[in-house]
Amino acid sequence: MESSVLMRRAPAATGQLYEAKPTSMVLSEDQRILIQEALSVPIAFVPHPIFEQADAESKLFNQGPQIPEANIGWYHPMVDDDLVTATTEEASVLTVEQEQQLFLRFNYARKRAAETARRFRLSPSRKTGSELAFWWTRVREARDLITGANLALVLAMAKRTRMSEVEFGELVSEGNMAMLRAVEKFDISRGFKFSTYACRAILKSFSRAAMRISRHRSLFPTEFDPLREIGDDREEREMAAQQEALADLQSVLTENRANLSQIERRVLDARFSMAPTSEATSDLTLEEVGQVMGVTKERIRQIQNRAIEKLRAALRNKMREG
Numbered sequence: 001m002e003s004s005v006l007m008r009r010a011p012a013a014t015g016q017l018y019e020a021k022p023t024s025m026v027l028s029e030d031q032r033i034l035i036q037e038a039l040s041v042p043i044a045f046v047p048h049p050i051f052e053q054a055d056a057e058s059k060l061f062n063q064g065p066q067i068p069e070a071n072i073g074w075y076h077p078m079v080d081d082d083l084v085t086a087t088t089e090e091a092s093v094l095t096v097e098q099e100q101q102l103f104l105r106f107n108y109a110r111k112r113a114a115e116t117a118r119r120f121r122l123s124p125s126r127k128t129g130s131e132l133a134f135w136w137t138r139v140r141e142a143r144d145l146i147t148g149a150n151l152a153l154v155l156a157m158a159k160r161t162r163m164s165e166v167e168f169g170e171l172v173s174e175g176n177m178a179m180l181r182a183v184e185k186f187d188i189s190r191g192f193k194f195s196t197y198a199c200r201a202i203l204k205s206f207s208r209a210a211m212r213i214s215r216h217r218s219l220f221p222t223e224f225d226p227l228r229e230i231g232d233d234r235e236e237r238e239m240a241a242q243q244e245a246l247a248d249l250q251s252v253l254t255e256n257r258a259n260l261s262q263i264e265r266r267v268l269d270a271r272f273s274m275a276p277t278s279e280a281t282s283d284l285t286l287e288e289v290g291q292v293m294g295v296t297k298e299r300i301r302q303i304q305n306r307a308i309e310k311l312r313a314a315l316r317n318k319m320r321e322g
Contacts, residue, residue, distance in 0.1 A: 099188070154179055
């Protein structure tokens with residue numbers, strides 16, 4: 001199989017799942033794209049006892065309730081206040097039985113895809129590649145049906161939350177990403193609906209977005225005012241310089257150009273929320289960091305000062321290079 005292919009959009013997923021395994025020994029370009037996608041991500045799944053049954057595939061894909069494809073023609077998240085409110089029928093809300101069946105299909109397909117991907121990596125062949133493309137298509141189809149049926153949930157929560165500091169479109173985007181992560185982790189065997197599980201994840205994502213905006217505004221407190229844009233541009237230049245300095249710092253941290261140790265990074269993150277992936281709500285004192293890490297505050301001060309000196313040296317080097 002070719003090691004690289006020209007990436008293009010794979011066939012659109014539909015609510016109709018394949019009824020039989022593929023038999024062709026010739027891999028199409030679409031299959032190669034699906035294989036490359038499946039091999040590029042870690043494939044995890046939520047286990048269930050039914051997966052170990054010999055007739056699991058037949059029970060999950062050929063039996064059980066019919067699952068309609070979600071109608072998302074109403075979906076216009078950027079309309080904001082004029083947003084069309086989806087009805088239950090428009091949003092294709094799943095019944096409990098349909099939802100359970102669909103999540104079982106999704107995770108069983110991921111299980112089979114993970115097993116096939118391992119075999120393909122050990123011994124690539126057209127037959128194994130065709131099987132991997134087949135199961136990965138089933139994964140994508142099931143995921144699309146789940147997310148399509150729950151888009152209205154994100155929109156409803158975004159409209160109800162209405163954080164003044166976060167734009168509506170950003171809330172929807174954060175909520176959709178949280179919903180996708182929730183789909184990956186949801187376990188139907190716990191006995192509650194997906195919406196119950198997803199709501200928590202979506203609300204947490206809204207809170208993270210608000211904290212990120214709040215942190216940004218603490219660094220750049222001046223709001224944009226178009227009336228002041230003409231004439232005095234000093235404030236704009238200062239903001240641009242601050243943004244450039246912050247970008248340089250984030251670059252140094254992300255690439256670890258300062259060769260910070262893990263302990264130094266943890267201390268900086270706790271003290272100043274400097275790590276790119278930090279979700280800290282507030283900066284900790286030297287004593288508080290010491291308590292968390294089990295050392296004295298003086299030791300934390302020493303680690304902090306050493307890390308800051310490393311950052312300064314790395315920033316100076318970056319300025320010379322730039």
